[in-house]
Amino acid sequence: MRRDFDSRDELAAYLRREFSSAAARDPRTSPWPGGLAEANQRLARIEPQSYAATRNHLDGAVTCLSPYIRHGILTLETVRTHAVALAGSPTAVRKFISELAWRDYWQRLYFRWGSDIWLDREEYKTGWIRDDYLPGLPDDIRTGTTGLACMDAFSHELRSTGHLHNHARMWLAAYLVHWRRVQWQAGARWFLLHLLDGDPASNNLSWQWVASTFSQKPYFFNRENVVKFTDGRHCQACPSQSNCPFDASYDQLAGRLFRIGTATP
Numbered sequence: 001m002r003r004d005f006d007s008r009d010e011l012a013a014y015l016r017r018e019f020s021s022a023a024a025r026d027p028r029t030s031p032w033p034g035g036l037a038e039a040n041q042r043l044a045r046i047e048p049q050s051y052a053a054t055r056n057h058l059d060g061a062v063t064c065l066s067p068y069i070r071h072g073i074l075t076l077e078t079v080r081t082h083a084v085a086l087a088g089s090p091t092a093v094r095k096f097i098s099e100l101a102w103r104d105y106w107q108r109l110y111f112r113w114g115s116d117i118w119l120d121r122e123e124y125k126t127g128w129i130r131d132d133y134l135p136g137l138p139d140d141i142r143t144g145t146t147g148l149a150c151m152d153a154f155s156h157e158l159r160s161t162g163h164l165h166n167h168a169r170m171w172l173a174a175y176l177v178h179w180r181r182v183q184w185q186a187g188a189r190w191f192l193l194h195l196l197d198g199d200p201a202s203n204n205l206s207w208q209w210v211a212s213t214f215s216q217k218p219y220f221f222n223r224e225n226v227v228k229f230t231d232g233r234h235c236q237a238c239p240s241q242s243n244c245p246f247d248a249s250y251d252q253l254a255g256r257l258f259r260i261g262t263a264t265p
């Protein structure tokens with residue numbers, strides 16, 4: 001494959017030609033530049049000391065390094081060493097290091113399980129069985145036309161940029177699996193089509209964690225949680241404001257979504 005291009009546009013045109021079936025699905029190019037120079041610039045800007053307190057907010061101090069880590073441009077060790085040097089000690093950036101460790105852990109499980117990573121590791125803990133879940137991704141989620149401003153924005157962002165904040169991934173995954181009762185594999189396949197950092201280890205095992213096929217209980221959320229960590233940016237203009245399926249207490253939602261008792265997250 002060619003490696004030298006005069007411009008990013010020329011590179012994008014070349015890739016569209018070489019990977020024509022992918023381009024036929026979606027010809028857009030992510031605005032995220034690749035490469036070592038970009039990765040190092042992003043690494044130089046990280047704020048690991050603020051990470052623990054802010055990481056769940058969409059505008060928190062997350063690093064956006066995952067595509068560079070995923071494609072081997074930065075190693076976990078390089079990122080960890082840099083974070084510790086900035087903070088002065090590992091304990092000051094403990095939460096950040098533990099998230100890097102999750103990636104390592106998922107990779108080790110993938111190494112052991114191979115393609116079985118696509119199978120439910122355990123039963124759903126929702127009271128439903130696998131056959132109760134639909135096998136395919138609903139079109140309105142794929143196209144971002146559910147009428148729920150938050151979910152449609154996440155769907156659009158995923159498809160147009162190839163990236164989503166971790167919390168948005170969790171909300172979108174929980175919506176698909178628990179509200180729409182779709183098998184997690186359908187969502188995992190969709191994410192892998194678009195994510196710049198997409199890999200079956202972190203992706204599938206995170207989906208299984210949300211679904212409860214690799215965790216003690218299902219992950220779900222309510223409207224208050226979305227408002228808190230998005231500053232309400234989606235809810236304010238949501239066409240479904242008066243009929244928001246997330247606007248309830250955790251106990252109420254557990255009663256509606258699951259066949260078992262209360263499952264407060």
Ligand SMILES: Cc1cc2nc3c(=O)[nH]c(=O)nc-3n(C[C@H](O)[C@H](O)[C@H](O)COP(=O)(O)OP(=O)(O)OC[C@H]3O[C@@H](n4cnc5c(N)ncnc54)[C@H](O)[C@@H]3O)c2cc1C
Nearest residue numbers: 062063064065066099100103166169197198199202203206
């Ligand atoms: C449904 C779902 C699907 C996901 N799919 C992927 C995927 O395909 N590829 C992927 O790399 N991550 C995936 N994640 C994990 C996480 O969302 C991303 O790693 C993170 O959002 C990347 O953004 P960041 O670089 O700003 O992370 P930061 O929060 O800045 O974290 C730094 C690095 O630590 C690692 N990391 C952070 N959180 C996690 C986590 N929960 N699990 C594993 N590693 C983590 C990543 O390498 C990340 O770049 C998924 C999470 C969910 C809930």
